[in-house]
Amino acid sequence: METLRALHAKRDTRSYTEAPVSADVMDKMLNAARMAGSAKNGQPVRLVVVTDHADKVALKASGDYATWIDQAPVIVVLTARADAGPRRLFDIGRHAQNLMLAAHDLGLASCPVTIHHPDVVRETLGVPEDVEPSMIVTLGWPGPEGGPSPVAGPRLPLAEYVSIGDWDSVGHGDGAGVEDAATS
Ligand SMILES: Cc1cc2nc3c(=O)[nH]c(=O)nc-3n(C[C@H](O)[C@H](O)[C@H](O)COP(=O)(O)O)c2cc1C
Structure with missing residues (x-):
């Protein structure tokens, strides 16, 4: 897909089919995210891919607008080293956008979700104290309610x-x- 057209057409989508996302497709999206640049090439960002049903249900409590996220076949939690300073937020945004645009290119839907309660993510996924759970991106094949x-x-x-x-x-x-x- 032409990049400019993809940038205009991408909508954040919360409706997914139950179809799993294959390892091959996941690798393509994760590699696109991996290629995002970072301040001084410090690469403070790490991702956790979550497909376990119980973990997805637990992660609903990590955000104030996240009641629906267990419906997504895949939840990706983007984290950053806490010592990376304020620019880590820009880094997180770049990684998330790469991930979502790669998903869009491959025909998948995605949506960013705010983490208001990082301790829920820490407890559910074992994220250490020196790493900040920064953002969630949900992924899956677009479902029937894929409208605005x-x-x-x-x-x-x-x-x-x-x-x-x-x-x-x-x-x-x-x-x-x-x-x-x-x-x-
Ligand atoms: C930083 C950020 C945080 C967001 N947090 C949430 C969220 O917690 N829950 C949610 O359902 N959508 C969330 N969204 C998705 C926004 O609602 C969406 O980007 C906006 O409504 C535009 O949607 P559109 O691209 O479909 O037009 C977030 C988006 C961004 C960029």
């Missing part, structure tokens, strides 16, 4: 999103002609 998410909406128009030169300047056009699969 409950809080989905169109993205900001380009003119509101971008200023040219300084903060108060006129924005960068109106985005006309740019395909936005979220709204079309």
Whole structure:
């Protein structure tokens, strides 16, 4: 899939079929995540892949908006070394986006999920104290309710999103002609 088109078409999806995700497909997605750059190439990010049903149910309590995540065939927990400093959050985002765009390219659905209660992740998966459970990404083949998410909406128009030169300047056009699969 052409990258630009994939960037526009990717929606965060919480509906999955029960079909398992093969080891080969998992490897492709995990390798794409692995290739994300990191500050000073410090590589503070580690992933935990969770498919055990009991663990997935337990992880529902790790987020305030995570009641549905046990429906996903695969939960990936993205962690970062706590001593990696504030840039680890950017690193986590890059790894998560690589993972989700690779999933999208392969026809899988995905959704990022916030970890509000990291201790739940620590207890469930044995994550040590010097490692921070930072974000969850759910993965699976798209299910029947793959429509817009409950809080989905169109993205900001380009003119509101971008200023040219300084903060108060006129924005960068109106985005006309740019395909936005979220709204079309
Ligand atoms: C940092 C971040 C945290 C998110 N946390 C949650 C979450 O806890 N639970 C959830 O169901 N969706 C979560 N989402 C998904 C957002 O709701 C979704 O990105 C947004 O509604 C846009 O959806 P769309 O891409 O389908 O338009 C999160 C997304 C991001 C980027």
